[in-house]
Amino acid sequence: MAVLSVALVSTLRNVWEGEASLVVLRTLDGETGIMPGHSPLMGMLADGPILIRPVQGDDMRAYIHEGFVTVDSDRVILLAETVELASEIDVRQAEDELAAAREQGTETEVRKAEGRLQVAVGPRH
């Protein structure tokens, strides 16, 4: 079966590179799932969580800020200003930030904090 070759790149480093069977992300128009054989696409990403399902290993989640995606011939390039992997986000800290944002933050701040917490905690059971 064909696989996607995925590169997740931030301004600071090459965050992740590898083969995946599914990438779920949110463009400005809405949530999109990308699987092998997807038609060429280029889009702006909404700030929020993304999911990468590698061919081997567990699902990866990350929070993306100011990103773009290019899909072409089963090659997916995710380009973002900042990328935080789930393992890099401190759950406790994310909870505190969410509480602070709900207390006295703008709507964007609340959404950002929610997104980060969602990435850090993982899928709800």
Place this chain on the structure above:
Amino acid sequence: MGAQQRVFRRRIRSVQATKKITTAMELIASSRIVKAQQQVTATEPYSFELMRAVGLAASHTKGKHPLTAKARLEERAAMLVITADRGLAGAYSMNAIKEGEALIELMRGERQMEVVPFIVGRKGLGFYKFREREVADSWTGFTDAPTYEDAKPIAKALLDRFLMKTEDGGADEIHIVFTRYFNRARQEVQVLRILPLEVVEEVVDTSASNITGGDNAGGTPVWPLYDFEPSAEEVLDALLPKYVEYLVYAALLQSAASEHAARQRAMKSATDNADELMKTLTRQANQARQAEITQEISEIVGGADALASATAGS
């Protein structure tokens, strides 16, 4: 111990203390070069993919984007000069400032363009402040370890100035004066025009064009038909400012690496100089000590002689 000897000892001690400081600064600078260099390399994948994306989006849009359009009136240019926050880095900041001055001269002389300066780094700001020259905007406090967050407000200020109408004080061209880092021994001040942008529509690799077929022998790049979300124009609108941000960030990183390299070199020659000075001073101190001993001996011998002749005479 004689007075002269004491003077030499004191000077040797003071030079020794200075040497300790310069050695420490040299070591710190050389470890920071490595870090700065790694940061420069770490941004390379981003720059590669970003440029590719810009080229791709640009090839799908018709007409000129305001950021890529050629200068309208050529009346005013803005320049960003990147200098250091701290001194003790040899001629590093001064070289960038001088290059900026040369650019101003060139613009004034050849194209009758006014130049609006933007400054990064306390040293550059000090230069302008001391001469009571106007600075459009300045940023300080991060030149030895710039982050992307530092680059964003700078890029925004430059973009705003570029998009402003010329009549209202907007700039028709934006240049960056920064120091490119080649290796530890070689850094060069360079001037880069960042706006209007020159988008390189790269030749597409064959793997990307397999949808439009393999008959692309004509040489003109053929992109596969992309779906754009929301649209090619909007994607380009969002991408180009990112590209400018990246260019500013890259210039800051290059300059930081150069700053550390310049500081390391300056501190190394200061340390060498201190060594040399200590050698000379030690020699002089030894000479003074020897002179004192010789004098003491001759005094003793003289005294004994006088005593002996006095006893013999009586």
